[in-house]
Amino acid sequence: AAEWLRIWTDLGRAPRTIDAYACGLAEYLTMCDREGIDPVTANRAHVAGYVRELTSRPSRRGANVVSIDSGSGLANATIQQRLVPVRLYYDYLMEEGIRDSNPVGRGRYTPERRGGGHQRGLVPRLTKLPWIPTEQQWRDILAVAAGECVRNRVMLALAYDAALRREELCSLRTDDLDPGHRMLRIRAETTKNRLERIVPYSAPTGALLSSYLTHRAGISRARGPLFLSESRRNHAEPLTLWTWSKVVRKIALAAGIPRFSTHTTRHLCLTDLARMGWELHAIATFAGHRTTDATLTYIHLSGRDLADKLNKGMGQIHAWRVEMLARLDRSATEAAGW
Structure with missing residues (x-):
């Protein structure tokens, strides 16, 4: 072994x-x-x-x-x-x-009765959609996060804005930033599938990041890891994955939403992109997925395709019913000799 x-x-x-x-x-x-x-x-x-x-x-x-x-x-x-x-x-x-x-x-x-077939493993695989917070739960999380230090606030903002995994976020370096174009370089060695990508972040996150860089200069002016520990024991050392997990856990418990985790922001961002109508391949590129199979999870979670089909179907049914009502009205008029 x-x-x-x-x-x-x-x-x-x-x-x-x-x-x-x-x-x-x-x-x-x-x-x-x-x-x-x-x-x-x-x-x-x-x-x-x-x-x-x-x-x-x-x-x-x-x-x-x-x-x-x-x-x-x-x-x-x-x-x-x-x-x-x-x-x-x-x-x-x-x-x-x-x-x-x-x-x-x-x-x-x-083999199945109607042709085709499927794979059966040793243990049946249950496929569940990831959990994402409701709008009110997200507001509760942000209300608690507002009381956090600027480092924690900008990390939470970047985690959502750029749909970053925990390691991708904690491994960011100062030279991965492009503040002029509001872009981040996610290095291949920090990603799950070893795919490097460039992702944007929003203007509000950019303002938070600017404040943090000013704050960081008071801790260390050396280039290198972007997020630094501010504790007495590990002062100016790179922030660890476990420290960030503890920060998010503390926020989640304070907000009364224990299911919220470091990966929830990524799920929420990609679902929001699907809700906004982004194409499947665009979401996959943004997320750093090697194939679109994983990206389909967020399309399903957003309910976008089903909602579109339902709206179109209901529109056709509504039009058909209105037309039938109009015919009924015309038939009644003709029968009365009007």
């Missing part, structure tokens, strides 16, 4: 990806050790036992399992995430000739 992780590291996978793989695989190997299972020769029944364990763990959401994504146990998406390193590990064992098959698998083609 350590050799497999070392190969992924040498191939240049992101450190947090390696950490996630290591934690997920260690969890599975711990279960194998506890149950007396040799992980090299484990079969599908053993992996199914691991899935059962994941779905029955205590959870803050409740004590009973109603479905695979409710009650106790890990969420469906988390279970899928836990199985990824296990599946990749067995792929490695197959490539090395140690095993002939993968007990996790990737799903198979299942």
Whole structure:
């Protein structure tokens, strides 16, 4: 297992990806050790036992399992995430000739009655739309954020304005800014899919950013990381991802909206762009998506296509009903001999 992780590291996978793989695989190997299972020769029944364990763990959401994504146990998406390193590990064992098959698998083609088919994996995949705040919830978040320091306010503004992921935001450097054109360069090494992009930000955010740069000069005049810690222990050091997460968590709890997270601003921005009628490819470019598949989530979340179809359909139905009423009126007139 350590050799497999070392190969992924040498191939240049992101450190947090390696950490996630290591934690997920260690969890599975711990279960194998506890149950007396040799992980090299484990079969599908053993992996199914691991899935059962994941779905029955205590959870803050409740004590009973109603479905695979409710009650106790890990969420469906988390279970899928836990199985990824296990599946990749067995792929490695197959490539090395140690095993002939993968007990996790990737799903198979299942014929249907009406033709076609679909993929079925080890665990059914539940696809949920991301949560975004209502207009009132967003106002509540901004009301609390207004009391934050200028650094936190400009970070929240940029996170929404440019639909930035947490790492993209915290990794911004002073030379990534183009204040004259109100543009940001998001470097490839900070993105999830290693795609560099240039994104704009609004004039109000630009004013906040200007205030922060003046404030930052009092902390450090050195070029480098844009957002700096102001704590006594880490004064003038780059702001960490975890510190920003704590800031957003504190704002969310103060506003009474615990579901709000560092990624919510990105979801909200891309949904707003879809609502405004942006083309699919334009949103994908802005978001830094490699394909438009992920971007479709925000089109669905905005309800734009369904609303357009509904409005057009209702317009046609309304016109048809009015026409029928007019015909009814004409028929009544002719019958009365008027």
